Amino acid sequence: MTDQQTATIDNTDKNLSQLTEQFINGKQKDQLQLIPQLITMGEEGWQVLMEFLQASDVNGVDIVRGKIYGGLYQLKHPITEDFIQTHFPHGIIPLNSQRNLDYQPLNQLLVEQQFQEADTLTRHLLCELAGEGAIQRKWLYFTEVEQFPATDLQTINGLWQLHSEGKFGFSVQRKLWLSVGKDFNKLWPKIGWKNNNNWTQYPNQFTWDLSAPVGHLPLLNQLRGVRVTASLFSHPAWSQDTAQ
Numbered sequence: 001m002t003d004q005q006t007a008t009i010d011n012t013d014k015n016l017s018q019l020t021e022q023f024i025n026g027k028q029k030d031q032l033q034l035i036p037q038l039i040t041m042g043e044e045g046w047q048v049l050m051e052f053l054q055a056s057d058v059n060g061v062d063i064v065r066g067k068i069y070g071g072l073y074q075l076k077h078p079i080t081e082d083f084i085q086t087h088f089p090h091g092i093i094p095l096n097s098q099r100n101l102d103y104q105p106l107n108q109l110l111v112e113q114q115f116q117e118a119d120t121l122t123r124h125l126l127c128e129l130a131g132e133g134a135i136q137r138k139w140l141y142f143t144e145v146e147q148f149p150a151t152d153l154q155t156i157n158g159l160w161q162l163h164s165e166g167k168f169g170f171s172v173q174r175k176l177w178l179s180v181g182k183d184f185n186k187l188w189p190k191i192g193w194k195n196n197n198n199w200t201q202y203p204n205q206f207t208w209d210l211s212a213p214v215g216h217l218p219l220l221n222q223l224r225g226v227r228v229t230a231s232l233f234s235h236p237a238w239s240q241d242t243a244q
Helices: 003-025 029-039 043-055 062-074 078-087 104-109 114-130 131-136 142-146 152-163 170-179 184-190 225-232
Strands: none
Touching: 003 029, 003 043, 029 043, 029 062, 029 131, 043 062, 043 078, 062 078, 062 104, 062 152, 104 152, 114 131, 114 142, 114 152, 142 225, 152 170, 170 184, 170 225
């Protein structure tokens, strides 16, 4: 091994050590920025992230853990695939449902950042929660939303938050709605559903990646009015501080 090769290895080790220390001790914003750098470091960087994911004892949604999981998942490398299958075969938050719905397909789409497909599936899942009538008509009555189990809404919302670095989800939209005094006319442009008083056209005018405005996804159909959305945002699922 030449002196130059040895120096390169030493610099790599030093950089990894520095990155690891910054990541472990960093704030959430810094950790989110460092995750891609650790992934580019190869197997040693992956090991840092895998150990962090295993050691983290977090209840509920943690967007740092979500980004680590997503980054490792998307590598599609035997090492990371074996780690995920061994330790997190069903994701990193419980996929609880009081209606026995399977949320694993939604989890997978969101992990892979396939937001448009995840949005379509989310609407289908909401109709499944509402029952056979909603499945057939493909839209909801606000009275059906009122009967949704809090557990299921929290699972759907948690997955959206987890795999969007906290940008998307019903609870994110609800927080913005509350911040504008529950005024939907102020909410729509804020989340990118209206521009200059014109409704954003589905699907091409919507943004299906993380460059979208906060609260942009998932979509809710407003053509029949806001009662469904108001019912969703007023649901008891969000009444507790611990609700995801």
